[in-house]
Amino acid sequence: MPELRTAPAAAPAQPVPAAPDPAGEVAARTEAALRGLATPGDAQALWRTLGDHGLLRDLGPDALSGLLATLDAHCTVGVVLSVCVQVASALPVLAEQVDVERADGPLRAAYLDAVSGRATLALAATDRDGAGSDLMELGTTVRLDDRSLVLDGGKRWITNARTAGHALVLARHRPQRHFTSFVWVLVPMDSPGVRVSPTRGTPLSGAGLGDLHFDQVRLDRSYLVGRPGRGMVSFARHIATERYAGGVWAAAMCRRVLADTHRRLVERPLGGGRAWDNPAIRERFARCVVEAWRIGAACDAHRGSTEPLVTSMLLKTSVAQSLDLVLGECAALVGAEAYAEGGLAQLRAAAGMFATAGGATGAMLAGIAEHVPGLLRSRPWSR
Numbered sequence: 414m415p416e417l418r419t420a421p422a423a424a425p426a427q428p429v430p431a432a433p434d435p436a437g438e439v440a441a442r443t444e445a446a447l448r449g450l451a452t453p454g455d456a457q458a459l460w461r462t463l464g465d466h467g468l469l470r471d472l473g474p475d476a477l478s479g480l481l482a483t484l485d486a487h488c489t490v491g492v493v494l495s496v497c498v499q500v501a502s503a504l505p506v507l508a509e510q511v512d513v514e515r516a517d518g519p520l521r522a523a524y525l526d527a528v529s530g531r532a533t534l535a536l537a538a539t540d541r542d543g544a545g546s547d548l549m550e551l552g553t554t555v556r557l558d559d560r561s562l563v564l565d566g567g568k569r570w571i572t573n574a575r576t577a578g579h580a581l582v583l584a585r586h587r588p589q590r591h592f593t594s595f596v597w598v599l600v601p602m603d604s605p606g607v608r609v610s611p612t613r614g615t616p617l618s619g620a621g622l623g624d625l626h627f628d629q630v631r632l633d634r635s636y637l638v639g640r641p642g643r644g645m646v647s648f649a650r651h652i653a654t655e656r657y658a659g660g661v662w663a664a665a666m667c668r669r670v671l672a673d674t675h676r677r678l679v680e681r682p683l684g685g686g687r688a689w690d691n692p693a694i695r696e697r698f699a700r701c702v703v704e705a706w707r708i709g710a711a712c713d714a715h716r717g718s719t720e721p722l723v724t725s726m727l728l729k730t731s732v733a734q735s736l737d738l739v740l741g742e743c744a745a746l747v748g749a750e751a752y753a754e755g756g757l758a759q760l761r762a763a764a765g766m767f768a769t770a771g772g773a774t775g776a777m778l779a780g781i782a783e784h785v786p787g788l789l790r791s792r793p794w795s796r
């Protein structure tokens with residue numbers, strides 16, 4: 414009989430290094446920053462705090478996710494929108510053209526002001542002269558000569574219009590309906606000829622929404638952001654990131670609302686037990702969990718995409734629909750409480766903008782239809 418041996422003494426357990434969690438790390442830093450903020454309803458104060466804590470630099474997809482999820486838990490939809498547009502599109506459009514170490518001039522100064530939180534930045538594409546979904550028709554023009562530029566026209570529904578130090582304005586420098594006819598211009602909001610009219614009565618107070626009017630705004634040519642002809646290409650690239658940011662924000666909103674609704678259902682008396690014991694209610698809630706999962710899966714699929722503009726349209730459409738389903742069903746499940754001040758009915762109304770801002774669902778569907786043959790091949794957008 415073989416000798417029975419006692420098992421060798423187990424080696425002392427080595428601490429397993431924790432997997433890196435960049436989104437969690439940014440979320441924790443954002444929580445810490447928000448603890449010192451007395452006025453989370455003030456988008457400019459929030460922006461300053463985020464800048465002070467170095468949270469507006471190096472915003473990759475994980476950082477966007479950690480930042481926006483944390484803001485969603487503490488701030489109104491309008492205030493989160495104010496930050497979202499800046500971190501996901503306005504700052505990156507500007508950053509792309511600025512060499513912080515070397516260049517001097519207005520672009521660098523505006524970038525440093527924004528990234529340090531000293532000033533907010535608006536991104537103005539939607540034009541008063543055309544449908545927001547058809548930017549090729551935009552009517553804001555810029556006349557260029559060797560030394561200066563002159564801007565005329567107007568933009569509408571611009572987030573941070575009322576608070577921004579500068580606006581990045583997408584303008585036409587050639588009349589042709591072609592994607593090379595556009596350029597970004599950095600416009601100081603106190604320039605002669607710039608006027609802002611506030612958007613009133615919106616459920617998105619806190620976003621600083623307004624319209625911009627440009628009447629013969631004359632600036633030095635150093636206010637051009639990127640080469641003439643590159644504006645629309647830059648817009649398309651960065652709007653895809655903004656749509657991803659909207660997706661991770663919507664995912665966080667769903668998680669928060671589902672957790673709160675679940676808690677209420679578990680506590681709420683119904684039919685001699687609790688609402689959560691009721692199979693029909695559980696099924697309705699489970700359907701909401703499926704929709705929330707769809708949002709997360711769409712964000713993950715977009716992150717691995719080789720065709721970000723195409724997948725951002727799929728993502729945008731899917732997020733807007735799933736988010737509305739989750740908020741609508743959760744509002745119905747909590748009953749009359751949904752209509753209390755700050756309740757789910759108000760949140761749903763504000764979050765309805767996910768179907769419009771950054772790309773209206775109808776326009777997204779038209780764009781998706783353009784890519785049908787490619788999309789029907791096996792995951793052609795995936796690495």
Ligand SMILES: Cc1cc2nc3c(=O)[nH]c(=O)nc-3n(C[C@H](O)[C@H](O)[C@H](O)COP(=O)(O)OP(=O)(O)OC[C@H]3O[C@@H](n4cnc5c(N)ncnc54)[C@H](O)[C@@H]3O)c2cc1C
Nearest residue numbers: 536537538539544545546570571572770771773775776779
């Ligand atoms: C809260 C909020 C914040 C915003 N912030 C900004 C900002 O910071 N900067 C900025 O530049 N813009 C901003 N916008 C504007 C936004 O980007 C536009 O509203 C959006 O692009 C849609 O444009 P529109 O409102 O002109 O609607 P339209 O483009 O006129 O669309 C109207 C309807 O027509 C449908 N439609 C449009 N095109 C097609 C098509 N080809 N096929 C089928 N149906 C179609 C749409 O789905 C929609 O139902 C914001 C909007 C909102 C609501």
